[in-house]
Amino acid sequence: MNDSTIESLKEALKHSPENVPLRTLLAETLLSMNRLDEAEAEYSQLLKITGDTKARVGLATVFFKKGNYSACNVILEEVIESHQADLQTLTLYAKALLKEGELEKAMATYKKVLAVDSRYVDEELDRELRMKRPTEEPEDIEEYDGRFLQKPSINFADVGGMEAVKKEIELKIIKPLLHPDLYKAYGKKVGGGILLYGPPGCGKTYLAKATAGQVNAKFINVGLNDILDMWIGNSEKNLHEIFELARRNAPCVLFIDEIDALGASRTDMKQSSGRHLINQFLQELDGINNNNEGVLILGATNTPWNVDPAFRRPGRFDRIIFVPPPDEASRNAILQLKLKDRPIDAIDYGQLAKKIENYSGADIDAIIDIAIELKLESSFADGVPKPLDTKDLLNAIKKHKPSTQEWFMTAKNFAMFANDAGLYDDILAYLKIKK
DSSP states (O other), X not given: OOHHHHHHHHHHHHHOTTOHHHHHHHHHHHHHTTOHHHHHHHHHHHHXXXXXXXXXXXXXXXXHHHTOHHHHHHHHHHHHHTTOOOHHHHHHHHHHHHHTTOHHHHHHHHHHHHHHXXXXXXXXXXXXXXXXXXXXXXXXXXXXHHHTEEOXXXXXXXXXXXXXXXHHHIIIIIHXXXXXXXXXXXXXXXXXXXXXXXXXXXXXXXXXXXXXXHTTOEEEEEOHHHHOOSBTTHHHHHHHHHHHHHHHTOSEEEEESSXXXXXXXXXXXXXXXXXXXXXXXXXXXXXXXXXXXXXXXXXXXSOGGGBOGGGGSTTSSOEEEEOOSOOHHHHHHHHHHHHTTSOBOOXXXXXXXXXXXXXXXXXXXXXXHHHHHHHHHHHTTTSOOOOBOHHHHHHHHHTOOOTXXXXXXXXXXXXXXXXXXXXXXXXXXXXXXXX
């Protein structure tokens, strides 16, 4: 509508001032044209004539557009209390609450909207109140003890090879937990953070669980989906509750997988919610109000170069351990462990171990699976399991290439050209490269 139409409506109202439909049309038209002062006057007049919900929501919308969020909320709260609010009214209320900094109330109101119609989407509220996450559905954390707290039944004897890594963990982790009095005598706390990094499938999670079993400590294993929540503020709450569980059950090993996703560099963060989660994480690690005595925090990542440098400061993840693919002795031991309960013939473990250089523990699993599948074909004829032999496994090796090669191509670049602090020297040593 144009100005002449509005003038015509006003002229008509002079002859019929209590014509509600006519005045409503004028008020809505003025609001749509952002003539807010005039719209406010018309809606106020409407409320004197009729106290219907449509007029009240219209006036609240005027106040919202004028930036008077407090007045907007007062009106909308009356509408909501009278049980006459529709989805658009609740959405407007959530937006006004958000403008006033009432984050929790805004979130609760928007949840009501989604509860009525899960397909309803408001881009502004989604952007401000909901985090993007790998899975679409939120996963609430309700019972930590049942879901996370474990008492591992494995220890270092169950970890094939990896003697150098186990020795380093023993010096940096196990000795402090086994001899806490000695450390207290020197004023040194027992616990802290250690970052395990290396190519995927090399046993970082298994190693963390075995570490807890080695010192008879409880073990908490959490991943990305156990912490992240679609609602802003809930992820921080989830993280805090997990740390509290670990503190209540000290001595305890808290293992956090995919830590690069939780502790990514803040300079790369586009969402402020991600920064809030990182700040919460840092506070849990060394905050003044948090006592992590007896809690060992183990983080695992395949991409340590993506972790925020703040995580590597003293008192946080100040110790970094490279978990490489198993060496020849380790590969030999892993093969024996994994084939222990299988039907096997004479196996030349030494020959096989030499053939699978740079293969991860997960790659070795894949080789054994391939060999079993090939053997099953010949067992179907008479239904009798045929034992695996060296030839079967050698044939399987030809069908599966090591998955670590791509990782080392990327890691090599960081170790060569982004390694001023020497963080990735172990990678260069493993690749036998002199910088």
